[in-house]
Amino acid sequence: MFETVLLGLQQLVDPMVWVALVGGSVLGIILGAIPGIGPGVGIALLLPVTYTMEPLAGITLLMGLYAAGWYGGAIPAITINTPGTGVNVLTTYDGYPMAKGGEPQRALSLAYASSFVGGVFAVFVLMIAAWPIASLSRHLTSIDLGMAALLAMVLVVVAHRGSELASFALLGAGLFISTIGLETAYGSARYTFDTTWMLAGVPLIAVILGLFALGQAFTLIFSDRVVDSEEPEMKRGLLGGFAEVFKYPKTLFRSAGFGVGMGVLPGVGEFLAQFFAYTTARASSKTPEKFGKGAPEGIIASETANNAVPPSALVPLLSLGIPGESFTAMMLTVFIIHGVDPGPTLFQENKEFVSGLYMTLLVMNVVIVALLLAGTRWIAKLSSIPDRLLGVVILCLALIGSYSTNYRLTDTLIAIAFGVLGFALRRANIPMVPIILGLVLGPIMERYFRQGIGAAGGDLTVFVSRPISLVFAILIVTLIALAIRNAVRGGGKGGADVSG
C-alpha cells in the first residue's frame, strides 16, 4: 500500500495531470451546478480532447468531470430546489427545506462533507479491492470474460426497471452497430453498404456526442424552463458540516457502503444507491418525521451514497476491463485509444498509471471541496443561466467536436443522426445507457466468445462446463427471466411500463 501511495505521488509531478485534475473538477462543478446538463454532456464533449493526452491525464479529466458533477449538483438542489443532476434529486428533500429555514450554508456544508467522505471512502475501497479482483480474473477464460461482459449488459438492462424491453432493444441496437465495419476473423466488411468510410466502423465519439451532447442541446434549445431567481442569502461558514457529519457515523458510513456496493455492480449506480441510503437512513432514524423537512441525515445519506459511486465504478473497469455504465464505458475508449489494456495485466504492466489514478482520485476530492468552499456563492448563480443559451453553446461545441475528430462530414452526419435519436429517447424517457454499453462491450464480447468457442472446437457446453461461466450463465438466465416477468406483469396492469 505504501509503495502504491509513493508511486502514485510521483505521478502527480506531471503538470498536465494537475491541469486535468483542476480543469476537470472546475468544469464538473460548473456542469453539475447548471440544472439540465450534468457531467455526461461534458464527458462527451471532452472525450476527443482526452485522446491527445496521456492516459492518466485523460482519465483524470473525465473522472474530475464525473465526480465533481455530483458535488456541484447539490448546489441548485439546496438553493433553488432544482437538482443540478438527476442523482441529486433526494438532496432537495432535506437540503432545500433546511436552506429555506435560514440555514443554506449548513445544508451545503453537510452536502460537501458527506460527498467528500463518500468519495474518499470509495477510493480506499478501490485501492483495496481492484487488485485482488484483477488477480482472480487472471484465472478466467475467454468464455468467463465474455460471460462477465454479457452479465454486465444484462444487469444494466434489468436495472432500468419498467423499461426492460426498451433497454434490451437498445442494447441489441448498440451491439449491432458495434459489428458494422471490418470484422477481424476474415477481414470482411459487415453492413458497410459498399462505402469506404464505414469500413472503420461507426465512430464512437460521434455516437457519444450525438446521444449525450446534441440530444441534450436539441432539448435545451427549445426549453421553457423558468429560472427561479429566489436564491437564499449565502453567508460564510461552510466548514461546519465537516464536523457535523461525524455526529451521524452510522448514516454516513452505511450510505458510503451503499454507494460502493451499487457502484461496483454494473448498471445500478447513483440512483439506487441514494434511494437505498435515504430510505434506510429514514427507517433507522430516531426522528424519521423530520425527513423531508430539513433532516441533516437526509442530506448526508443521499450525498454520501451518490459520491461513493464514481470511484467504485472503476473497480470492474480496472480489474476486468468491463464498464458498468455509460461514463466508465466512455473512459474505456480512452484506455483503448492509448493501448492500455484494463484487466489483470494493467496492474503489472502499468503500475504507475494505476497508482497515479488512485492518488489523483484522492487529491481530486480535496481539490473539489476547496473549489466549492471558495466559490459556492458564484457557482450558485450558474443555475440561472437560461437553458436556451446553454443549448446554443453545447450545439457549437458538439459541432466542432464531431467534425474536428476526423475532419469528415460523415462523422457530423452520424452525430446528428444519433442526436435526433437522443432527443427522441429523452422525450420518450427511454434510457440511452444500453446503446453505449452495447457499442463498447459488443466487440469485446464477440472477441472473447469467438476465442473461447474456437478453442473448444465449437462445443457449446463450454458455457456451462466451468463453474464460473456456469454461475454467470445461471445469473444471466435468471435476470432475463425476471425482466420478462416484470415486463409481462406490467402489461397485465393495463399496459406495460416499457417506456413506450
Add this chain to the structure above:
Amino acid sequence: MSGDEPNEEAPFKEERHGGRYLLGGMAAAAVILLSLIGSQTVRGSEVSGRLEAGWWAEPGLSPAVFLVITVITSAAAFFAAKREVVNWDKAARDYGRVAVLSGCMIGTVFLLGILGFALSILVFAGVVAFIAGYRGARLAMIAVLSAISMVLIFRVGFEVWFPRPELFKLIDMPFWLQGVL
C-alpha cells in the same frame, strides 16, 4: 423499513412522447437490416485466401444474433406498451426545428471550408440563437461571444487544425491570424 412508504415510482416520472412509435420504428428497421444480411455480410468460406475458421467465426453470426434480439425486444416493447395519444402537430413542429438545426450544422461544415472557423461559428451561433428565440443585441452578443470563446478554446487552447478556407486565399492576411481564424 416498516414505516417507509413504498417508493415504486421512477425518480423522474415524465410525460412520454412517441416512445412506442420509436420502438416500432426500431423493430421495422431491424427487420429490414436482417433481411439484408445475405448481401451485407459474406460467408467465411467465400473469403479467398483464408482458412475457414468454423461456424463461430462466421462474419454474419453476430449481426444476425444482435438484430434478432433487437427485433424481438423492440416489437415486444411496441405491442406491450401503453396506448398513447401523440400530438402529431407538436411532434412535427419539434422534429422540424431539430431538422432545421441539423441542416444548419451540415451547412456549417461546408462553410468551414469557405469562410474559415471563426466566421462559420459566428454565422452558426447567430442562426442557432435566432432559432432559439433570441433577437437584436442579445442575438449579436451571443453569436460574437460564442465565436470568440470557440476560437479561444479550440484554435488557441487546443490548437485544433482546420483546412485553409477559400476566403483566406483571396485576402492577404498574416499567417498567425489565419491559424487563429
